[in-house]
Amino acid sequence: MYRSGIATFTLDYGKCPAWLFQRMVKLGREMTQVLIAEYGPDEFIKRIADPVWFQSLGTVLAFDWNSSGITTILTAALKEAIRGQEKDLGVFICGGKGKTSRKTPDEITNWGEKLNLPAPKTQALVYNSKMAAKVDSALIQDGFQIYHHSFFFSRGGAWTVVQQGMNTGSQTARRYHWHSENIKDFVCEPHTGIISDTRQKKALNLVAQESGKTRDVSTELVASGYHSLIKDIQLLRKHSSELHKMLALKVSSPHGDADLVKLLKLENIEFQHHPVELEDFSKSRYLEKILWQVCEQQPENYEKLLAIKGVGPKTMRALALVSEIIYAAKPSYEDPARYSFAHGGKDATPYPVDRKTYDQTIEIIKNLVQKTKLPFSEKRKMISKLD
Numbered sequence: 001m002y003r004s005g006i007a008t009f010t011l012d013y014g015k016c017p018a019w020l021f022q023r024m025v026k027l028g029r030e031m032t033q034v035l036i037a038e039y040g041p042d043e044f045i046k047r048i049a050d051p052v053w054f055q056s057l058g059t060v061l062a063f064d065w066n067s068s069g070i071t072t073i074l075t076a077a078l079k080e081a082i083r084g085q086e087k088d089l090g091v092f093i094c095g096g097k098g099k100t101s102r103k104t105p106d107e108i109t110n111w112g113e114k115l116n117l118p119a120p121k122t123q124a125l126v127y128n129s130k131m132a133a134k135v136d137s138a139l140i141q142d143g144f145q146i147y148h149h150s151f152f153f154s155r156g157g158a159w160t161v162v163q164q165g166m167n168t169g170s171q172t173a174r175r176y177h178w179h180s181e182n183i184k185d186f187v188c189e190p191h192t193g194i195i196s197d198t199r200q201k202k203a204l205n206l207v208a209q210e211s212g213k214t215r216d217v218s219t220e221l222v223a224s225g226y227h228s229l230i231k232d233i234q235l236l237r238k239h240s241s242e243l244h245k246m247l248a249l250k251v252s253s254p255h256g257d258a259d260l261v262k263l264l265k266l267e268n269i270e271f272q273h274h275p276v277e278l279e280d281f282s283k284s285r286y287l288e289k290i291l292w293q294v295c296e297q298q299p300e301n302y303e304k305l306l307a308i309k310g311v312g313p314k315t316m317r318a319l320a321l322v323s324e325i326i327y328a329a330k331p332s333y334e335d336p337a338r339y340s341f342a343h344g345g346k347d348a349t350p351y352p353v354d355r356k357t358y359d360q361t362i363e364i365i366k367n368l369v370q371k372t373k374l375p376f377s378e379k380r381k382m383i384s385k386l387d
Helices: 017-038 041-048 051-061 071-081 100-112 120-137 209-223 226-249 258-264 286-295 300-308 312-326 355-371 375-387
Strands: 006-010 091-097 145-154 159-167 173-177
Touching: 017 041, 017 051, 017 071, 017 355, 041 051, 041 091, 041 159, 041 173, 051 071, 051 355, 051 375, 071 091, 071 145, 071 159, 091 100, 100 120, 100 145, 100 209, 120 145, 120 159, 120 173, 120 286, 120 300, 120 312, 209 226, 209 300, 209 312, 226 286, 226 312, 286 312, 355 375
Parallel strands: none
Antiparallel strands: 006 173, 091 145, 145 159, 159 173
């Protein structure tokens, strides 16, 4: 079973030399053609959704190091590799890095027209692309800013998202993978097999199973109407300075205003390093404007709430904090990322090597390399990287 997930790498500011990119395009074309001929377009989409497979493909094609460039360059190389052959292969790649990522909806729409896809199907693909980007930027607040978004889809409707975020403070990048087969709910555990080399001590994870109550209460807050919701926001603003003082002193039993203790249920708050310490509840006209629009539209569930134009990280964070502090609906603050070891470690850290899976992965990729039309010398180089 191929799982999607998250992988973390060092942030690479360098530029891929032309000779290396051209080589990756050439090898990527061969590997893609063989993989699709062997397993079909839907399976190709599924493999790209597996971060370990994606990482392995990048290594085989050219990259011998673990850096952010493997995401942006490999995706660009694959997109260029199949250019002009998309209809024959049944696979389409949209988006990319920076400004190109923002063209993803238009590229999907253009392909929908060229393929004569029913309008609802094309619109659904655009929606899936936008929601994946919104979830990873607004519901998983882990300190990484999304700057790369690519959308892979097949004629049959299978799709994968590969996007990457950067954390300039730690000089690292994190890759997020999605696959249509795994999506049962966009806002509850949409990623599977999430992995990473490093984890954050605190990350607001609103897609965790444990955040279900937060999602429900957030939706109820919006349903209650703007005036009711803004009263809760104002309550937090009023007492934010007291909260910060209490948190700074790390008190376990706050003293002072009895109403404050009763209303905010402060005894349930983890005082040390709680996210409310960092939140600015000062008056924000933009936040109030968005909350007014959201309350006016009355979304029927959390996903439709997130999908509203203008709703972003600050809106979802504000609703989450009101849900927790006033209504005791605590979200998950555990980083969803996991270790990126593909098959375990030689010293059994973080877990023993899975020899069967290890051998299967190597043999599958070796088999694909052998079936390409590349010169023997090129094949030997690629296989040597696997060995």
